[in-house]
Amino acid sequence: xxxxxARLFDKEQNFAMLMVAPxxxxxxxxTTFPLAFLLWNSFHSINLAMPYMNGxxxxxxxxxxxxxxxxxxxxxxxxxxxVSTVALQLVIGLGLALLVMQIPAGQWLFRxxxxxxxxxxxxxxxxxxxTLMLAPNFGVIDFAVKALGFGAINxxxxxxxxxxxxxxxxTWQWTPFAFLVLLASLASLPPDVYEAARIDRANAVNRFIHxxxxxxxxxxxxxxxxxxxxxxxxFAAIFAATGxxxxxxxxxxxxxxxRTSFVKLDFGxxxxxxxxxLLITLVVSSILFVMRTARSx
Amino acid sequence: xxxxxxxxxxxxxxxxxxxxxAVILVVWAFPILWAVLVSLKSETEVLAYxxxxxxxxxxxxxxxxxxxxxxxxxxxxxxxxxxxATTVLTILFAVPAAYAFARLRLPxxxxxxxxxxxxxxxxxxxxxxxxxxxxxxIGWLDTYQGMVTVFLTFxxxxxxxxxxxxxxxxxxxxxxxxxxxxxxxxxxxxHIILPQVRGGIAVTVIFVFLNAWNEFLFAVQLGGNKVRPVxxxxxxFVSVEQTLWAKLAAAALIAMLPMIVIxxxxxxxxxxxxxxxxxxxxxxx
Numbered sequence: 001x002x003x004x005x006a007r008l009f010d011k012e013q014n015f016a017m018l019m020v021a022p023x024x025x026x027x028x029x030x031t032t033f034p035l036a037f038l039l040w041n042s043f044h045s046i047n048l049a050m051p052y053m054n055g056x057x058x059x060x061x062x063x064x065x066x067x068x069x070x071x072x073x074x075x076x077x078x079x080x081x082x083v084s085t086v087a088l089q090l091v092i093g094l095g096l097a098l099l100v101m102q103i104p105a106g107q108w109l110f111r112x113x114x115x116x117x118x119x120x121x122x123x124x125x126x127x128x129x130x131t132l133m134l135a136p137n138f139g140v141i142d143f144a145v146k147a148l149g150f151g152a153i154n155x156x157x158x159x160x161x162x163x164x165x166x167x168x169x170x171t172w173q174w175t176p177f178a179f180l181v182l183l184a185s186l187a188s189l190p191p192d193v194y195e196a197a198r199i200d201r202a203n204a205v206n207r208f209i210h211x212x213x214x215x216x217x218x219x220x221x222x223x224x225x226x227x228x229x230x231x232x233x234x235f236a237a238i239f240a241a242t243g244x245x246x247x248x249x250x251x252x253x254x255x256x257x258x259r260t261s262f263v264k265l266d267f268g269x270x271x272x273x274x275x276x277x278l279l280i281t282l283v284v285s286s287i288l289f290v291m292r293t294a295r296s297x
Numbered sequence: 298x299x300x301x302x303x304x305x306x307x308x309x310x311x312x313x314x315x316x317x318x319a320v321i322l323v324v325w326a327f328p329i330l331w332a333v334l335v336s337l338k339s340e341t342e343v344l345a346y347x348x349x350x351x352x353x354x355x356x357x358x359x360x361x362x363x364x365x366x367x368x369x370x371x372x373x374x375x376x377x378x379x380x381x382a383t384t385v386l387t388i389l390f391a392v393p394a395a396y397a398f399a400r401l402r403l404p405x406x407x408x409x410x411x412x413x414x415x416x417x418x419x420x421x422x423x424x425x426x427x428x429x430x431x432x433x434x435i436g437w438l439d440t441y442q443g444m445v446t447v448f449l450t451f452x453x454x455x456x457x458x459x460x461x462x463x464x465x466x467x468x469x470x471x472x473x474x475x476x477x478x479x480x481x482x483x484x485x486x487x488h489i490i491l492p493q494v495r496g497g498i499a500v501t502v503i504f505v506f507l508n509a510w511n512e513f514l515f516a517v518q519l520g521g522n523k524v525r526p527v528x529x530x531x532x533x534f535v536s537v538e539q540t541l542w543a544k545l546a547a548a549a550l551i552a553m554l555p556m557i558v559i560x561x562x563x564x565x566x567x568x569x570x571x572x573x574x575x576x577x578x579x580x581x582x
Contacts, residue, residue, distance in 0.1 A: 015482045016401035023394035023457060024409060030450045031416040034427040041427065096321060102314050110318070111564055113326045118567070119560035120329075121511035123528045124549050127535050128332055131542050138542065140331055143347050172328070177571060184572045219572075233420035236513035240532055254422050261426045262518060274423040281420055 035278075042272040048265035061272035070248060071273065074256040078280075081167060081252050082231040088171040089227055090220065093178025098208075100179075101186050111183075114176035122173065126240030129169045130156060134241075156242050159249035166238045166250045173237065174230070178223045185219035186212070218292075225288045232281050253277050336546035343543040358547035367541075369548050372530035376552075378441060379526060380509040383448040387456045387505045388498065390449075395460030396486055400472070417454035421514050424450055432519055439521030447515045452505045459504065459570060463497025464490070500570040503563050507556060527552035 045057045065071050100110050117125065133139045134155040146152060156162045193211055202210070213220075233254055238244065244251035244259060251259070257277060261270030335343055337354035345352075361367045397403050398410060428447055429438070437443030467490060475485040491498075513528040520529055531549050534541075560567065 012402050012482070013404060016397040016403040019393035019397035019401070019486075020403060020409065023390040023453060024412075026390055026449060027413065027416050027453060030446055030453075031419060031424070034424055034431060034450075035419060037427040037431065038423055041430070046430075099314065099317060099321075103318055104311070106315075106318075109322065111568065112561060113322050115560045115564045115567060116326065116329055116557065119507060119511075119556040120553055121513065121528045121531075121556070123511075123513040123532055124553055125328075127531060127545065127549065128328055131535065131545065132331055132335055133328055135542075137346055138344070138348075140327075140348060147347070172325070176325070180568050181572055184568060229418060233422065235421065236528070239513070240535075254420060257422045257426070258514075262429070267426060267430065271426055274420065274426055277420050278423045281418055282415070285418055 038271050038274060041268055042275045044268045046267040046271075048267065054268075057268065061269050062276075064269060065272060065276065070251075070256060071253075071276075073248060074251050074253040075280075077163070077250065078232065078252040078254070080163070081170070081234070082228055084167050085170045085174070085231045085234075086224055086227045088167070089175045089178045090223060092171070092175045093223070094182050094220070096175070096179045097182040097186055098212075100183060107183075111180065114180050117173045117176050118180075120173070122234075122236040123240045125173050126169060126237035129165070129172075129237075130241045134165060157246055159246060162242050162246055162249050166241055169237050169241055170231065170234060174227060178227065181219055181223055182216060185216045189215055221288070221292045225285065225292065228284060228288065229281065232277070232284065253280070332546045332550060335543055336550055338543045340541065340543055344540075358544050359551065361544055362548035362551050367534070367544050367548060369527060369530050369552060372525050372527045373552065375524055376510055376526040376528075379444050379448065379524070380506050382441065382445045383452055383509040384502055384505045386445065386449060387452040388502065390453055391456035391460050391501065392491075392494075392498065393486070395457050395464050396490060398457070399461045399464030400467075400469075400490075413454050413457055416450070417458070419450070421451070425514055425518050428515070429518055438519055439523045441524055443519060444516070444524055444526075447519060448509050448512065451512075452508060455508070456501050456505055459501050460494070460497055463494045463500075467493045496566070499563075500566045503559060503566060504570055507559065510556060 042061055043056060043058060045054050045060070047053055096110075100107055131138070133141045136142055136152065136154055136157075139155075142153070142155065153161055155165050189212070193215070234252065235254055235258070238250055238252065238255060239258075242250045244255040248256070253273065254277060257270050257273035260273055261267050264270075334350070336358055337356070338352055339355050339357065342349070342352050362369055364370070398406065403409070424447070432438045432440075432443045432447075437446075471489050471493065472485050475489045480488065510526075511528060512526070513532070516526045517529045517532065520526065525533075531545070531552055534545055534548060
């Protein structure tokens, strides 16, 4: 009897491994192997423009990072970009979700409009904003701002307004994600908790802070985690709208690693920058995950 | 009897809500609506400044973007081939793996699950750099097999985690009943489990296809003249044809049309996929 159950157990494990193996092999070959190669490259000088210098350099690429002003600048921009876009998405998305929850009819229209930015390719969104919205003497926003008497602003041409623009673009495209997730979370709350609060004469602000917010906290935390990961590796919309410019005004670490590799052809240093971004992503995500489990306890 | 003041107040509040909502809707939809408007303008009309909202619409740009000198049909086909191949392969690998994660005893399940989760967090730039060197060495740059291989790196981890959450929802009794009928494990998966997770597979297909269609970084760097998806074609269009913005709008809308149609038709499923992913901690974009 014992041996029969053991055999069944074995069989289930064997079958499970058979089911998992193809996917894991594909993942190891397509993600872990290139990543190991990236790490290996980061300890080498691989410069297609100066191939005679190529070879093992140990930690030189990493040491170079500490003295590289462009690296620190891109890191700073990454922090600004990530924190501001995630905060904006969360605040606007939550506000919108609370507003739409109050509407007795027509919520479907919001869901449809919200899905549109999400399904567009970020590169197309970047191009639309660069041309139709912000282009000098052509874009609608350019026109509207002039009509309001603020004078001509070269939106993507001056450092600060370009940074603001790419933050706005990202926020426009992805706030609907936060909105839809939070709306679903709000819609799933039991109505009777509000009834109890209403009987206790709690006002709207108190109800929100003491009842709604704790209940939807898991959804909020997940939105923050997912959106932070995406903001850290945002590429296409910025690349299409500003190309990281003017100068390096919107060049977050992701774009800097890209330019170092594919424009300067310095694949060794570019690899080290990408490893730095990978480490930052892992650290930020583990901090967020730890916060998530700590809070929910 | 005078009108109930409470009802009047509620009505005022509702009107205010609707006005606020309408404003937000318009602001959010505006860039897309404006693109549609621009795509219907002639090249002279489009340069009129201040921009005019009322004009004689023309379909000329759409004709050009489809069959004319700016045809994107080739890129469109390329995107379709890549996205379809990526989706089919992803589902083939992800569904059995998700079944084992969700329902079976598996040695080292936590470790393998964590590994899958971490592969999902790799920033794409960390993969595009080594892939450029690898594919260059094996002659796979600008090929379909190279592009689809790279696309698996982001679609497969995501699809596994999305499918796990659907697999976990199936009642255990269903498989046990199948085993009583002397079905083997594979038959149980094929005849009992798969029909139960059809909805989940549909959601996964939609997400994987969408992400593959919209991908840009890998496509621009690892593709070329032969394999050039619509996202890259759109980007090149702006770099080369500086100010043909009406044509750009038309071409971009055609390029995005499959996504817009899927988005509106499968809006419920997408929101469900977003929230399932949100609850379980998966998801990309």
